[in-house]
Amino acid sequence: MADDKGLYQDEAIVLTVKDWQWQDRIAMLLTKEKGKLPVLAFGAKRMRQSWNAQLQPLSCLRVSVKLGTRMAVLRAAERIGSLHLPDEALEVMAYGAVMAEATAALLPDEEPHPAVFDLLAAAVPALVARNPRLIALTYLIQMLRLCGYEPDYERCALCQQPVAGKAFRLEPLQGGVVCGACEAGVPAEPETVDLLMRLSQLSFAAEEKFTVRGKQLLEAERFIYRFLQLQMDKPLQSLRFLQQLGQTLLKG
Template identity: 30%
Template sequence: MGLYRDEGVVLRTQKLGEADRIVTILTKRTGKVRAVAKGVRRTMSRFGARLEPFTHVDLQLHTGRSLDVITQAETLHPYGEAVVRDYARYTAGSAMLEAADRITVAEKEPALRQFLLLVGGLRTLAAGEHEPRLVLDAYFLRSLAVAGYAPALTECARCGAQAVRAFAIAAGGVVCARCRPAGAAVPAAETIALMIALLRGDWAAADASEPRHRAECSGLIAAYLQWHLEHGIRSLRHVERV
């Protein structure tokens, strides 16, 4: 039992009793933490909006038996202020938070790279310099790469051949004509190029892409992500309506 400090991004909250909340946070050093914020739902709570989703916060916590307790919270970056004002950004950001929660399964296992990716993704989303869905797809691809599930995009996922023909989720990415399984998607070459640009952070190429290739890219990435997570991302249903 003791105090510790960390910084993190609030992923989600849920009510506990009449005035408390359980807050799930992806932290920089500790990993994913579920902690109780006592009295946060009261009008005069000292935490106020500091423990709302999308907020990058500096925390002091007290270790508990099952759930830690948040004793101090200071806002570092209120990304939610910019994100919630725009529907497209809000739905994309919600999908990012949900995916971060799903990808970092175990609690209190350090996940520094996932944390940095999430902070970077939210910062980019809040800045509004790129289409929200492109930011979301870039975040998905990079998070999958950090987790060890990066799709093959430049050579066949099964045999390594350079002449790729289709995209097979179960095979791990692009495949050649010989390795192509039944039912594999056959995306446009520009769609695969967009996926490569998003994974590499080539925003000039990504921003110049056509809407039809963005739509095809988003569909493949969403399917690939959910197949590897073995769980649907509910927030994507709202993103896809934008």
């Protein structure tokens, strides 16, 4: 939507922000109508420039943007609602950064993806209000599916036989499960697949209560983070921060 000054206006969620030259920043936005849009924010590092505070990963904004031939330029940004990620909640920030970076990596520029926008807009408040580790995993599973990457948990990737009732392993490289007859190894627990399938249907809006066993959560995380990483062409930087916080998902 364009306003009377020819500026493009839209709702946007900030995905990543990086410094650019002296006082400027480049923000990767996920806009509702245009999809992923890199914008140059002039003066965003100056203290008196109010955008400095707005341009944080997962901030939900109303933006005015001058679309250009080389790169769009951010002209105004205003936070929508009162919600923002609390700086002191390091775990929330760390999982939020993983969600934002993964979204930026998987979506192509300037291709509308309203379903991913809506999913992320719903996941951000849940990240603050609920268990951030579970919300991040749920978001990644659902975002991967919306982007066309859905693991197959029912049939062995190698022999195509159903794995129900048999020993099997979760194998990110094969995009799903591999049965014990095709490849020996430590089998996954069937409850882990149940958890993955349950999270793929979880609604962020509904206050659904359920308990998750640590072992299943860890197994599910290892599979999804590795599977996600295989769809990306560079390492997920934000995972390092999670590791520094003592999260165990990449160990072992």
